[in-house]
Amino acid sequence: MQHADALYRFALSRVKDHHTAEDLVQDCLSAAWQRLESFDGRSSLSTWLIGIMKFKVIDHFRKSKRTPTDQAVHAADEDDAGQDPVDSLFTSKGAWKVDPSHGLEMLASTPDDSAHRNELMAWVRACMDKLPERLRTLFTLREVDGLDVPSAASAAGVTAGSAAVLLTRSRQRLRLCLQENGIQP
C-alpha cells in the first residue's frame, strides 16, 4: 500500500472527488495485481502504477455517461454569464488592449529554487481549478495525458468540433489567469 497515497493524489487531482478517487485507486491496484507479470522493471514501480492510473482515469471519464454535444461549448462557459473573458483583452478590431507578455516571464524559464517552483506550481493548479469542469477535463486529457483531440473530446463528452474551440478557450483562460497573478521568475 506504499504507493496508494501517490495514486490517490493523482486520481484526486483529475476527478476532484474523494470517493471516486478512492475507487480508482482500488481499480488501479486490482488491475496492477492482475498484470504483475507484465511489469518488467524497466521503469520504477510507481511510474508503472501511475501509467495504469492514467488509463483508469480516462476510462472513468469515458464511462461517466457524457453525451458528446456541441452545447457543451456553452455549458462549459456557464459561469461567465455568456461572456468570453478573452473578449476583454482585444479591441473590437482585434488589437491588444493589454500588454500580452506582462506577467508571463515565468514561461521563459523554470525557476531554479524549489520554493519558487512550488509557488509557481501552486498558481498553475489554482488557475486550472478555476476552469469549468468539462474544460478542465478536456484540457488535462489533451495537454497532460497527451490524448489526440478526438479521443480527449470523446472522453470529456464534447464533439471533436467543439473540442478545438474549448481547448483554445482553456489555454486563453489559463494564460490570462497566470498573467493576472504575475509571478516573476
Added chain:
Amino acid sequence: MKPGQHLPPPPLTYRVKQAIMCPILKALGLCCRSAFNLCSEKMDRELTKRESLRLRVHLSMCGLCSSLPAQFEGMRKLIKTTCEHEHEGDCCSESLSEEAKERIARHLKSRSKE
C-alpha cells in the same frame, strides 16, 4: 472587475500603429486576435497553408505577438510538469484515509484468493 482589467496597456508605438493598420489587418485576417487563436490551434492540429502563412506574416511584423508561440509552448510545459508532480508528496498533503486503505487491502486480498 473584468478579466485582465488591471494589466498594463500595450506600448504607445503599438497602439499608434494599430490605430492606422488595424482595419486593413482585420480584413486580411491578420489581426492580433486571429494570430492569438491560430497560435493556440496550432498546438492541436496542423494549420492549413493559408493559415500558416497568415500567422508567419503576422508574427514577423508584430513585436507584441512574436513571443506568443514560445509562451504557449512554455505554458504547456509548465502545466505538464505541474500535473506530473501532483502525486508527489511534497506538493500536496492529501492522502488516502486509513478506512479506505483497509477497504482496498481487503478487496485485494479477496481478489488474490480467487
